[in-house]
Amino acid sequence: MESWSLIILVITPGVWSGDWSVTSENQCALKGTSVLINCKYDYPLGHFITSVSWFKKLYASGKWRLFPLDKLPLTPDHFKYLGNYRGDCSLKVNDVQYADEGAYYFRFTTKLNRWMSIKPTYLSVGELTTVIEPSTVTEGGRVGMTCMSGCPEPKDIVWFRDGQPVSNPVFQARSEDAGKYYCAVRGQESVRSAPVALNVQYAPREVTLSVSPWGDIRSGGTATLTCSSDANPPVAHSGYSLYKDGQLISSGQNYVIADILPSDRGWYYCQAWNNISWTGIDLINSTEVHLDIKYPPMNISISVDPQLFDEGSSVNLTCSSVANPAADSYTWYKMVDSDATSSMLQVGSGQLLSLPSVEDSHSGVYLCKVRNSLGEGNSTQVLLSMQRKENEGQSLPVLAGIGVSLLVTLVVALLLFRKKQKTSADKKRVFGSRLIRTRSRSSAAEDPPDTIYANIHPLPSSTPSVPPQVISTASQRSSHRDDTTSYEDEVTYSMVTIRPKDSSFPHHLNSNSLPQHSWSEARENNDSAIYASVVKSS
Numbered sequence: 001m002e003s004w005s006l007i008i009l010v011i012t013p014g015v016w017s018g019d020w021s022v023t024s025e026n027q028c029a030l031k032g033t034s035v036l037i038n039c040k041y042d043y044p045l046g047h048f049i050t051s052v053s054w055f056k057k058l059y060a061s062g063k064w065r066l067f068p069l070d071k072l073p074l075t076p077d078h079f080k081y082l083g084n085y086r087g088d089c090s091l092k093v094n095d096v097q098y099a100d101e102g103a104y105y106f107r108f109t110t111k112l113n114r115w116m117s118i119k120p121t122y123l124s125v126g127e128l129t130t131v132i133e134p135s136t137v138t139e140g141g142r143v144g145m146t147c148m149s150g151c152p153e154p155k156d157i158v159w160f161r162d163g164q165p166v167s168n169p170v171f172q173a174r175s176e177d178a179g180k181y182y183c184a185v186r187g188q189e190s191v192r193s194a195p196v197a198l199n200v201q202y203a204p205r206e207v208t209l210s211v212s213p214w215g216d217i218r219s220g221g222t223a224t225l226t227c228s229s230d231a232n233p234p235v236a237h238s239g240y241s242l243y244k245d246g247q248l249i250s251s252g253q254n255y256v257i258a259d260i261l262p263s264d265r266g267w268y269y270c271q272a273w274n275n276i277s278w279t280g281i282d283l284i285n286s287t288e289v290h291l292d293i294k295y296p297p298m299n300i301s302i303s304v305d306p307q308l309f310d311e312g313s314s315v316n317l318t319c320s321s322v323a324n325p326a327a328d329s330y331t332w333y334k335m336v337d338s339d340a341t342s343s344m345l346q347v348g349s350g351q352l353l354s355l356p357s358v359e360d361s362h363s364g365v366y367l368c369k370v371r372n373s374l375g376e377g378n379s380t381q382v383l384l385s386m387q388r389k390e391n392e393g394q395s396l397p398v399l400a401g402i403g404v405s406l407l408v409t410l411v412v413a414l415l416l417f418r419k420k421q422k423t424s425a426d427k428k429r430v431f432g433s434r435l436i437r438t439r440s441r442s443s444a445a446e447d448p449p450d451t452i453y454a455n456i457h458p459l460p461s462s463t464p465s466v467p468p469q470v471i472s473t474a475s476q477r478s479s480h481r482d483d484t485t486s487y488e489d490e491v492t493y494s495m496v497t498i499r500p501k502d503s504s505f506p507h508h509l510n511s512n513s514l515p516q517h518s519w520s521e522a523r524e525n526n527d528s529a530i531y532a533s534v535v536k537s538s
Contacts (some may be wrong), residue, residue: 019044021091022106022117022430028124028151029096032191036082037121039089044431047110049085050427057103057120093123101125113522126150127194130183135317138276139172139202145169147183147193158187161198168530204231204272204370209242209284211268218374219262219295225255227270227286241271262322265293296375297323302368311386317353319368319379327370335365335381358386399425 020151022041035389043049055066068077083089089106103120126149133144146169147157151514159166161333171177178284181196207229217223235253245266257264269288276282300321309315319330332348344367347353355362363386366377 020113020115022108024089024117024121026108027098027125029093030095030149030151030154030185031096031098031102031125031127032418033096033188034092034094034277035096035123036122037091037093037104039083039121041087041089041108041115041117043108043110043113043115047112049108049110049159051109052081052085052089053107054079054089054091054264055082055105055107055116057105065292071164087238087537096123096125096257098125098526106142124151127184128154128183128191130181130196132196132198135196136199136201138174139175139200141526143171143173143177145181145183154185158186158189158413160184160192166336173198173200175205178232178294181536191330199231199232201276202236203276204229204274204284207270207272207284209268209270209286209289211289211291215290216294219260219293221260223257223260223264223272223291225257225268225289225291227272228288229272231272231276231286235272235277236274239273239530241273242268243271244268260293260295262295262298262324265291265324267291275326277313292324294324294374297321297370297372298370298375299375300379302366302379304382304384309386311358311360313358314492315355315358315362315384317366317368317382317384319351319370321377321379323370323372323374325372325374327372329369329371329376331371333367333370335367337455360386362386509534 011233020043022039024037024039027037054069056069056072057064058067059065060067072079074196074267078094080091080092080094081090083468089108090105091106101123102120103118105117105120107114109115125127129148131146131148133139133146137143145159147153147159159169159181161177161181166181178198178200181195182193182195184190184192194497207227210226210228211217212224212226225242227242229235237253238251240251240253242255253335267288267290269284270284272284273282281512298321300319303318303320305318317332319332321327331346331347332350332353333344334347336343337344347366352366353366365381365383367381370377370379
């Protein structure tokens with residue numbers, strides 16, 4: 001019986017051991033992790049363990065007191081005793097929180113006594129913290145990240161950005177690297193640091209200009225142009241500029257065109273700036289947007305080719321206009337007057353009205369009507385008039401000038417003729433010397449004649465019969481006056497009619513029509529006529 005007792009005493013822990021003691025190590029746990037507090041206890045020979053328990057020192061009711069862990073309002077498995085009744089007092093704390101931080105005590109009880117650890121086991125709670133340097137960086141700059149905690153640094157740290165693994169905590173920043181970073185312990189990825197944002201600044205990109213409403217924009221309507229971009233920091237309202245056909249027209253993100261005009265048609269683009277340069281460029285342009293304004297025909301006009309034309313010429317009338325969409329209908333009208341009223345008669349269609357051979361009936365007022373899908377409009381009226389009518393009015397002063405010239409020429413000719421008559425006066429006196437003397441003597445007592453008419457006729461084909469003595473006398477006198485006068489000079493016969501007081505005498509005598517015997521009668525009647533020969537110089 002004694003031999004069995006000896007064997008049992010040898011294999012039972014605590015038997016024949018040392019003094020009362022509890023040995024443990026302080027621990028530092030990351031928030032959210034589980035921590036094991038290693039603990040050992042000892043007691044003298046002859047004692048048997050009856051109970052074990054852990055306590056936490058808390059401040060309550062104005063003083064520090066020890067509370068059993070199983071009495072704290074926590075989940076049942078938050079504290080778990082992993083020791084035994086034979087010297088192991090290890091404790092595991094699951095899902096460590098900042099409230100778990102503090103001093104812990106272990107107590108065991110034997111049949112004969114009880115013992116509590118003299119020195120507490122202190123549990124520290126730390127938290128992973130991500131540090132990014134710098135937290136704001138310009139695109140292309142260097143970034144470094146560090147994972148820190150209040151406990152000894154974990155040996156195996158992993159990094160995440162927005163939930164996606166990051167291979168290297170040091171890198172050259174790109175715009176897509178912006179996001180929220182955190183670190184975690186490998187194998188316990190649920191234990192992580194609070195996320196920290198990395199701000200990567202970059203110049204505006206994807207600058208766009210949008211037009212509302214999109215599609216057909218009609219004249220008189222309203223359109224809104226909006227500029228947008230992807231930039232960090234975002235482009236301020238004043239950082240946008242709007243250009244039309246290369247000219248600055250506005251500053252700001254939005255531009256409203258009210259009561260749109262056809263002149264608003266053109267190419268638009270916007271420019272964005274946020275004080276961040278990209279490869280040395282500060283101002284970034286959007287792609288150009290063409291603003292197409294729809295409007296009915298306007299500025300309608302008619303051109304005439306040629307502008308000056310005669311009757312029978314070919315004339316083209318061309319109708320021109322500006323419209324968007326382009327005009328699809330041209331109609332020509334001519335004004336027609338009837339019964340004191342005017343109406344327009346359609347005379348053609350198409351942009352070109354051709355008149356192959358102009359007539360008087362083509363003269364008049366023309367206009368063209370232009371139409372597209374948005375409306376219609378009329379041209380100004382054009383008067384079509386032939387050049388011939390204009391020339392008739394212009395020929396009056398020309399004809400008057402010609403008449404004046406002919407009159408002047410006639411006067412000069414008469415003056416020259418009278419001069420020649422004066423030059424040949426001697427010849428006339430020789431030819432009619434006898435008649436003139438007789439007439440002179442007989443008319444001395446008479447009144448002068450009323451009117452003298454002279455009719456000059458060309459030289460007749462046959463020389464009238466003239467008394468030989470007259471011709472001889474005239475020839476002799478002429479030879480005495482001018483030896484250089486040729487006998488081949490042409491002789492023109494003229495008749496001078498003298499109106500006598502006696503109205504019964506004939507007023508007009510034609511020397512060419514007198515018969516041969518009339519010459520003697522005329523010579524006897526000295527009051528009737530004087531016949532003279534006019535010598536025409538060669």
